[in-house]
Amino acid sequence: MPDQKIDNLLNLAMDATPQERRKSGNLNIGYDPATRLWDVIIKYSGPESGLAGNGIQVVPLLGGYAVVTLPDSEIDKYSHRAQVEFMEKPKRLYFELFQAKGASCIRTVQTGRNGLTGKGILTGVVDSGVDYFHPDFRNADGSSRILRLWDQSIQGNPPQGYVTGTEYTKEQIDEALALGENQGRRLVPSSDYSGHGTSVLGIAAGNGRASDGVNQGVACESDLLVVKMGIPRENSFPRTTELIQGIDYLVRQALTMGRPMAINLSFGNNYGSHKGDSLLETYIDMVSSIGRLAICTGTGNNGNQPLHEGGTLKQGQTRQIELSVSSREPTLNVQLWKSYEDEMSIYIENPSGNRIGPLDEKLVPQRYRLGNTDLLIYYGKPGPYHLTQEIYIDFLPVETYVDSGDWKIILSGKRVRGGEYYLWLPGGNTLNRGTGFYEPRAYGTLTIPATARRVIAVGAYDSLVDSYADFSGRGSRMLPYLKPDLVAPGVNIVAPVPGGGYRTVTGTSFAAPFVSGSVALLMQWGIVNGNDPYLYGEKVKAYLRKGARPLPGYEEYPNEEVGWGEDVIIRLH
Structure with a gap:
């Protein structure tokens, strides 16, 4: 019987064949086929000393969490250790890509005799890296504003307590800057190939030196901490194991320095119940x-x-969910989440009208073949941290591509109390155009970890026309608390790009750093300037909500699209 201290996806991956794992776009994430090692996130209790072992590497994190690297063959045995409470497979993360400072009232609070600039506050980002040569991250004397840079992709000298990457200090970065581009990048060879992290950090905290202050970021005098995710493996997408270590590193740095910090995360993924109950959340x-x-x-x-x-499915009712699969789709997966107390018969029908089901409610992998597509299914149960039940369906091609056309997932209510059900496909533009649900639901499209209770979840609006950006993820009643918290400019934002220039970017990736910068300004006003020494955590969120401005077209606040409204940096009083 599968181990219920292990999450559903890892249980399925352990039981899947090597061929099934290769064909799936999901099951091998976190696994290195060259070394046959897994990276997993665990929740544990008791001392750290008993977590490691022969061939097992452990990075303890704050609060009884850890990232563990261990052989494929040891996962089941390791999960039975008394200290291990739960084990979760890594998930792939995606960028949240898809005139603004004036719209957010940033200029107003940055100027004047008591202008706020983030001075004395740390701004931390976990992202794709940074172009540390960019003038916007350098002081007037040419030295760096970056106090620490941990590049997880360069092996050599990891930070104390971690086992991957290389940590660069401000002194090393300053030395590299003094040497110039050619020699300096040999000393500190960290780069931002996508430019995503450079743009995010520039919006949050760039000083605008490359544009004579025109494209100045929000917390333009804050000190910077940067983590570049991306341990080189089979693909270049970062994973939740790297993100959780990056957050842990930033928090420990802030504690060591004894300084307040605003952290920005502009990555997300679609895998999970979206109820804030994954180990990452x-x-x-x-x-x-x-x-x-x-x-x-x-x-x-x-x-x-x-x-x-x-x-919502009622007892005795049948619902037919239609899923279009475009041609040349190499693989896809569907997550179905429902309440455990609701009993439903589940059927799957392929484009030719052939049907399987009802699916067995058993904790074992189920395998079916419909046409030229294999279905690998795991009918899970709730776990120690999950109240809901997941049915995971992997569509694997018999040859090269999944059968294209109109697939159907059919739900029939047997014994239903609440009846709510939710389905998700993978995000990050990994699917071909034309693949998706025929009747998609906009509400509930927040990506994880925006569904975590204590984060400040930021949607996007278009500041040029003062309207909500329809691509922005929405909250829903499935969460026991309302999200998003507020919105910020996220359409056609001018941001730094590697090489010293600027570009125009769009997406909630670039709305979030407006608010991260605003948080740094609030902390400066409260903690550094002595107006409120306790202005951090949930209190910052409360201030931002109180100061949010309504957007045209909405009468009821808060709501699932814009939360409490537009970030206007707060009415300080």
């Missing part, structure tokens, strides 16, 4: 109460994409 909620900090994240860009479906 519970870790973020826990760590948000350590030290003086606040964590901001974008809500994702799935609001206008056909990736989410849901509804």
Whole structure:
């Protein structure tokens, strides 16, 4: 019987064949086939000393969490250790890509005799890296504003307590800057190949030196901490194991320095119940109460994409959920989440009209073949941290591609109490155009970790026309608390790009750093300037909500699209 201290996806991956894992776009995430080692996130209790072992590497995190690297063959045995409470497979993360400072009232609070600039506050980002040569991250004397840079992709000298990457100090970065581009990048060879992290950090805290201050970021005098995710493996997408270590590192740095910090996360993913109960989300909620900090994240860009479906099924009722699969789709997966107390018969029908079901409610992998597509299914149960039940369906091609056309997932209510059900497809533009639900649901399209309770979840609006951006992820009643918290400019934002220039960017990735910068300004006003020494954590969120401005077209606040409204940096009083 599968181990219920292990999450559903890892249980399925352990039982899947090597061929099934290779064909799936999901099952091998976190696994290195060259070394046959897994990276997993665990929640544990008791001393750290008993976590490691022969061939097992452990990075203890704050609050009883850890990232463990261990052989494929040891996972089941390791999960039975008394200290291990739960084990979770890594998930792939995606960028939340898809005139603004004036719209957010940033200029007003940055200027004047008592102008706020983030001075004395740390701005931390976990992202794709940074172009540390960019003038916007350098002081007037040419030295760096970056105090620490941990590049997880360069092996050599990891930070104390971690086992991957290389940590660069301000002194090393300053030495590299003094040497110039050619020699300096040999000393500190960290780069931002996508430019995403450089743009995010520039919006939050760039000083605008490359544009004579025209494109100045929000917390333009804050000190910077940067984590570049991305341990080189089979693909270049970062994973939740890297993100959780990056957050842990930033929090420990702030504690060591004894300084307040605003953290920005502009990555997300679609895998999970979206109820704030994954180990990543519970870790973020826990760590948000350590030290003086606040964590901001974008809500994702799935609001206008056909990736989410849901509804309410009554007893005796049948619902047919149609899923279009475009041609040349190499693989896809569907998550169906429902209440455990609701009993439903579940059937799957392929484009030719052939049907399987009802699916067995057993904790074992189920395998079916419909046409030229294999279905690998796991009918899970609730876990120690999950109240809801997941049915995971992997569509694997018999040859090269999944059968294209109109697939159907059919739900029939047997014994129903609440009846709510929700389905998600993978995000991050990994599916071909034309693949998606026929009747998608915009509500509930927040990406994880924007669903964590204690983060400040930031959606996007278009500041040029003062209207909500329809791509921005929306909250829903499935969460026991309302999200998003507020919105910020996220359309056609001018931001730094590697090489010293600027570009125009769009997405909630770039709305979130407006709020991260605003958090730094609030902390400066409260903590550094002595107006409110306790202005951090949930109190910052409360101030931002109170100061939010309504957007045209909405009468009821808060709501699932814009939360409490537009970030206007707060009415300080």
